[in-house]
Amino acid sequence: MKQIILPAGLLFLGSIAIGQGRNDKEMEQRITFITLGVNDINASIDFYENKFGWKRSAQGSDDLIVFELCGLYLALYPKNALAHDAGVDAVGQGFRGFTISYNVRSVQEVDDLIAVLKSRGVHVVKEPQKVFWGGYSSYIGDPDGNLWEIAYNPYLKHE
Known part of the structure; x- marks a missing residue:
């Protein structure tokens, strides 16, 4: 079932x-x-x-x-x-070739959210920083190593 x-x-x-x-x-x-x-x-x-x-x-x-x-x-x-x-083999390690992004509305929101996640024991893979495309981001990992980008994208339209 x-x-x-x-x-x-x-x-x-x-x-x-x-x-x-x-x-x-x-x-x-x-x-x-x-x-x-x-x-x-x-x-x-x-x-x-x-x-x-x-x-x-x-x-x-x-x-x-x-x-x-x-x-x-x-x-x-x-x-x-x-x-x-x-229909595939479940074995595989390392970078999976994708990330999932959670976008916030400001640089400060990235810093604040990463601080909260750190206090909850979340593994920070990459500390928040300015990035080449003009935004600001950090990466965290979930228990299976899936990478979540916590980002501020100044070009993204927010609802």
Whole structure:
């Protein structure tokens, strides 16, 4: 049953996302769902709920934890089960080739948020600093080594 939940959920979300017409050749520019394969679901729940302060969505289950994020969903799912679902090997270490960014509205907000996360025991990979593209950012790691950039981007439109 556990391995059926994720594919069924993705199928459901995929059916919602098809609203652009069957004959279109291009995808809409959007992302709906990001699922992180995690080694220890309880450690990841602790990180996202107690370090970030996020609240779980009722859409999840015991082994599929979902957070609603302003029009995007972030899910946590056991790494081995997610790899099995995708038909790939779960083994792999080091940089994963992507980061997730959390953008704030000022340089001071980056500094303040990093200070709070440090006080909660979050591993800071890169201290806040001015960056080559004109912004200001820092990187933190979650329990599985996924990199989160905490950034101020002066060119980004905020809601």
